[in-house]
Amino acid sequence: MFAVTLISVALAQAPSLKEARALAEDVYAGRTTLAWRTSSPALRAQVGTESGLLGLINATRGSLGAEVRVITEAMVEKSGGTLYRRVSAVTNWARGMELELAFDANGSLTAMVTRPAVKEAPTVSGLHKTQAELRLPFDGAWFVLWGGRKYDDNRHTPVPDMRYAMDVFIVKGPGTFTGDGTKNEDYYAWGQPLLAPGDGVVVEVVNDSPDNVPNQPRPGVLYGNSVVIDHGTGEFSLLGHLQKGSVSVKVGQRIVAGQQVARCGNSGMSTEPHVHYQLMDDANWKRAHGLPAQFQNFLANGRYVERGEPMRSQVISHRSIEARRD
Ligand SMILES: [Zn+2]
Structure with missing residues (x-):
């Protein structure tokens, strides 16, 4: 009409x-x-x-x-x-x-x-084999919204430090939240414990960036609250968009894989609670280049992966060595 x-x-x-x-x-x-x-x-x-x-x-x-x-x-x-x-x-x-x-x-x-204009940042690290022993930085099942090496699978790829980054959410049924999704508390990922993906030393902590109202990202503070871990292999893990005040480790602290470092939040350039993870060649993301992160011992869509890179649309979960023996 x-x-x-x-x-x-x-x-x-x-x-x-x-x-x-x-x-x-x-x-x-x-x-x-x-x-x-x-x-x-x-x-x-x-x-x-x-x-x-x-x-x-x-x-x-x-x-x-x-x-x-x-x-x-x-x-x-x-x-x-x-x-x-x-x-x-x-x-x-x-x-x-x-x-x-x-x-x-x-x-x-x-x-x-x-x-x-550039879909995939130039990289010399395509053949990089992750040196640190990495596990997924959470327990339970998470959905990979963006992950992989190509722009079509991963909207991070144009940015040098995010070249191989991933964004993961918790999806149950049709979506990532219950209720009307106007509060962070509505989201399944909100407050979930986040774990050190590998052994190392904490080299950077941001813990005072406010959490956003869902769908109102905060430009200018990219990763919001974040933790950077030096694995001692020339590789550094960054976990971003953490919940304000939830970081439970300090700069200089030695930590082990699987140890809780923070809780999932919605700070920085984030529209809803989720985890941003990237591996880098430098502690400072502003000058770092991303490295491929091969995680060990996880399930991807129900199939066991001994060592691999999570891909877009996979549901991934850590699988402990003990579980593998069952
Ligand atoms: Zn991200």
Whole structure:
């Protein structure tokens, strides 16, 4: 009913580079006029109104910050339409962002997407065999939302220190929480004990970063509360987004694998309680490069893994040596 009343002022042909560029500039500026005028009926139906389109534009811009300069732009032929691709330097993402505007054969805007311009940070550690003896840093069954070596499996991969990081949640039934999910306490992962993945010495502790209200991440304090452990092998484990005040180890303290170090929280750039884990080649994540972390003795989707890297969509749980003998 709604779509029928629309008067679509489509371009009736593929947009010129200049037209697409003007649209991209509107998207980066958070303006809707041109984008609304160019939107396909399907896109209009999807967003409902011009203010709904603004929501999509804002979601597309995400937390990129402002566009600093255009690096490349191009029109790309695609079956049934055209794509405009624009790679830009932006204030909040060191490696640049790609904005993609899709047009149908009539020249109407059908979709807009952003993604990191570099999907996988360059790494020299692809063949790295984890030297420390690592176990999963929790007991019980956890779901890997992002894990693996490719961007499609792991949204961490563009960032050098997060190159091989993983995000894990607890999922029961359809989701990660009970109730309405507006409180951290609603989430299964909230407050779960987190354990040292390996023996080592604590080299950094942040314990005073506030926990977020779910879905209101706090930019600027990336990992929030965190613990960094030096395994003595040139490898350092970082556990992030920990619950405020829950870190129970001190800098300089020697700890052993499986020892509780904190509780799962929702601090830093986190939308809901979960664990961020990464292995690094330096104690300081700001200059570290990520290393592949091969954990030992765990179940992945029910199958025993003696040594391996958790992957996206797996349910993983630590399996003790004792359990293996059963
Ligand atoms: Zn993460």
